[in-house]
Amino acid sequence: MKQLTTLSNVRAAQGFCDYLNSINIHCESKPINSETVVLLVSEGDFEAAEKELAQFQVNPHQAKYLEASWQVGSTNSGLSYGGSSLNLIPRFLKLSLLIQSVSLLSILVYGAFVLGGFEWLFPYLQFAPNAPHTWLAPTIMHFSAMHLIFNLMWWMYLGDKIAEQLGKRFLVLVFIVTALASNWLQFAFVDANFGGLSGVVYGLLGFCWLYGHITGNSKLAVSPSIVGFMLVWLVLGFADVLFINMANWAHLGGLIAGAVLGVLAASSHKKSKVN
Secondary structure: OEEEEEEOOHHHHHHHHHHHHHOOOOEEEEEOOOOOEEEEEOHHHHHHHHHHHHHHHHOOOOHHHHHHHHHHOOOOOOOOOOOOOOOHHHHHHOOOHHHHHHHHHHHHHHHHHHHHHHHHHHHHHOOOOOOHHHHOHHHHOOOOHHHHHHHHHHHHHHHHHHHHHHOHHHHHHHHHHHHHHHHHHHHHHOOOOOOOOHHHHHHHHHHHHHHHHHHOOOOOOOOHHHHHHHHHHHHHHHHOOOOOOOOHHHHHHHHHHHHHHHHHHHHHHHHHHHO
């Protein structure tokens, strides 16, 4: 057996190993410690396994890896998962202050809405061109639990990728630019009755998509399937065929702003490497 790679996410490592076995690439996982796993494959399968590994590193959260664990995964893997805990609190505490703050404020505002505070809180946070504090405030307002959970999931995932690769301060820049672009565009083309992190999420998506593609940074790249899904969702929103009302111009504004930032940052990155 030949070492393919080491991974620090035990669950993801087992899912990937099970996936390799499901496509007839013999793989074994061996724990190095409680947090690190080494994956071994047969020498004859090594080249094929490397190609699969490249795809896994771009998007380790694809459903096919989890499904493979259900199909061929063994409970006798020898790996310790540390009980049933997902370690959500320690993982949240490792996120940047901006990600934590926006997430907590979004949860608090939604909680206030649910408890009857909508009447007095919404007018204070509602976008108004003559009140600069409201130019960012709509990002922390959500009007349903599903809306909140979906946005926070992507905000934490994509935001953390950017913070890890380009720095926490750079994430602040991306957040401000995409929030301003999405909120102003929605107000200009529709009205001030909107809220949510969706515009910023589309901005992060656009940034990671183009920056990762142009620079070849696999840790920031977003899989084509995710990009395709989000773009189709955007088109369906503008076509007005969905069962929910969406701030479509905010989504488009965030996506364009994030994409432009991605291209500019990638260009700057390439110039710095040349110099």
